[in-house]
Amino acid sequence: MQGLDFSVVPPYADILWMGVWWTVVLTVSAAAISFVFGVVFALVVLYAPKTVALPVRAFMWLFMGTPLLLQLFLIYYGLGQLGFKIPALVAGIIGLGLHFAVYNADILRAGIVAVDVGQMEGARSLGFGRFQTLRYFIVPQAVRNTIPAMGNNLIVLLKESSLVSIIGIAELVHAAQLAISETFRPFEFYITVAALYYILNLVLEAGLRRVEQNVEVSR
Template sequence: MEGLDFSVVPPYADLILTGALWTAVLTVAAAAVSFAGGIGFAVATMYAPWFIRLPVRGFAWLFMGTPLLLQLFLIYFGLVQIGIDVPALVAGIIGLGLHFAVYNADVIRAGITAVDPGQNEGARSLGLSRYQSFRHVIVPQAVRSVVPPIGNNLIALLKESALVSVIGVAELVHAAQLAISETFRPFEFYIVAAALYYVLNLMLEAGLRLIEKRVEATR
């Protein structure tokens, strides 16, 4: 039985590390989309007129009820058929971002409803408009309370980013597969990829803990 031989890995170190870098870039960009989209979806489902609220809820239901892999295929391969050619990296960011935006929206909506109504009444009594009260009083308090669950969603996003390898994004798993196709040593490269995902996850968790501490300090 042939044993492990990690001596095949160093010649492909640049390829693997570049893949890890693109995984980090993809995760950060998709996280930004998911957070901004989550706020937008939450606000729309709570305060927008019915003709906006209903389509947004339908969109959220669609993304919650279908697999992320299928959504990536629809964005990357499906949109081409109607004349919209989306680059693989952009498709990955959009797919991951929108997929997790609908989950973030549920978390943010719960955070908004948990804010004491008296906070809004107090802001209005000070002369703030409804929009100003929502933006400067309600949303900041809601965001503080939802940092931990949104952080969990970001960790899940990092792990799910591996799926974008199927549409050709040169992230970590895709890089490992390229190295495997030349060396025929899958176990070694998948172990290295797993170790790098673990390192990225530790870095993300450290960043989230720092954010949580700063948020707690502002209470």
């Protein structure tokens, strides 16, 4: 019976650090998409005409009701079969971004509804249009109130980014698999990757706590 031998890990440090880099790129890019589209979806569901809101609701229901892995397959392989060739990295960012956008939209929708209706009436009475009122008064307050919940989604997004390895993106898990294919030492590399994910989570959680503290101070 073989014991653990972590001396096999250092020679593959470059591959693993590259995996860390692409994991961060995926997470940051997908997080930006999930936030922007989350705001858009929430506003459409609440304020757009039914002809626009219903298709968006259906899209959100579809993404909430199907696994992220299946969505990645459909975006990368399915669209490729239809003639839309999307690079794996772009497909991974789009898949992650849209998947978490629908959850952020649900959170933001509740946050917008929770804003005192007097805020809307007061802004309109001062001469602000509906769009300006939403942009400068309602949405910023909803975002501040929902930062903890959306922060939790961001942490989940970081961990779920490992699924994009299935379409060939060289993030952390994919990097570990490359090393394992040469060394046949899965435990050492998977434990190392787990430790790296844990460190990334700690850094992300610290950043989110700092953001929450700054928001509290600014209230």
